[in-house]
Amino acid sequence: xIKQITQNSRTIFGTLLIAAGVLILLQQxxxxxxxxxxxxxxxxxxxxxxxxxxxxxxxLDSWWxxxxxxxxAAFAVEGLxxxxxxxxxxxxxxxxxxxxxxTAFLLAYLRNSINWWAIIPAGVMYSLAAVTVVDDVLxxxxxxxxxxxxxxxxxxxxxxxxxxxxxxRMSWGIFPAIxxxxxxxxxxLGELANWEVVWPSLLILVGGYFLVQAVWRRA
Numbered sequence: 596x597i598k599q600i601t602q603n604s605r606t607i608f609g610t611l612l613i614a615a616g617v618l619i620l621l622q623q624x625x626x627x628x629x630x631x632x633x634x635x636x637x638x639x640x641x642x643x644x645x646x647x648x649x650x651x652x653x654x655l656d657s658w659w660x661x662x663x664x665x666x667x668a669a670f671a672v673e674g675l676x677x678x679x680x681x682x683x684x685x686x687x688x689x690x691x692x693x694x695x696x697x698t699a700f701l702l703a704y705l706r707n708s709i710n711w712w713a714i715i716p717a718g719v720m721y722s723l724a725a726v727t728v729v730d731d732v733l734x735x736x737x738x739x740x741x742x743x744x745x746x747x748x749x750x751x752x753x754x755x756x757x758x759x760x761x762x763x764r765m766s767w768g769i770f771p772a773i774x775x776x777x778x779x780x781x782x783x784l785g786e787l788a789n790w791e792v793v794w795p796s797l798l799i800l801v802g803g804y805f806l807v808q809a810v811w812r813r814a
Contacts, residue, residue: 644668647664658706666692691724697720711758715755718755726744738783742780748779749773753769753772
């Protein structure tokens with residue numbers, strides 16, 4: 596066991612030196628933006644992500660190891676974008692971090708459905724990623740970032756309402772979903788929305804949801 600740990604440490608250290616050397620060389624030759632420190636930290640984040648993900652694979656119940664791995668991977672990807680494509684990195688760097696965080700929480704649920712709660716932070720992270728894209732990439736778009744956040748959270752609870760835990764469907768998720776989706780539409784559409792049509796349509800969708808759910812239970 597000790598021998599294996601020593602070999603893994605040497606492998607990680609050797610790979611770290613090679614990756615750092617390559618990135619620093621490319622930076623010195625003018626192929627990368629930023630400084631040597633940026634290249635070194637990008638390599639460190641990447642290797643740290645691989646290290647924690649490897650530990651997670653050895654203990655799949657420790658989902659928090661995957662969370663650390665994905666956070667470090669997000670920093671590594673953002674660092675690579677800033678080195679190779681600075682403009683892209685500035686535009687979507689924040690979204691990349693939120694996407695990786697959301698994926699880590701989603702992985703916790705996919706590993707064990709008892710972690711159904713992880714769907715909520717996953718959805719929030721993906722929603723924040725969408726908000727970042729709207730604000731930083733589509734700056735002149737009429738779409739409101741706050742409305743996108745509420746819509747994303749509403750869709751998260753809507754998805755949660757289809758999840759089964761111990762054989763029971765979490766149908767309660769439909770209620771916060773209705774409120775959040777309705778509020779998100781209100782923010783994005785505002786006076787342009789014909790609320791005499793929107794609210795009845797939402798009620799029809801909710802009624803259809805419960806109808807389909809009842810048919811599935813009988814089947």
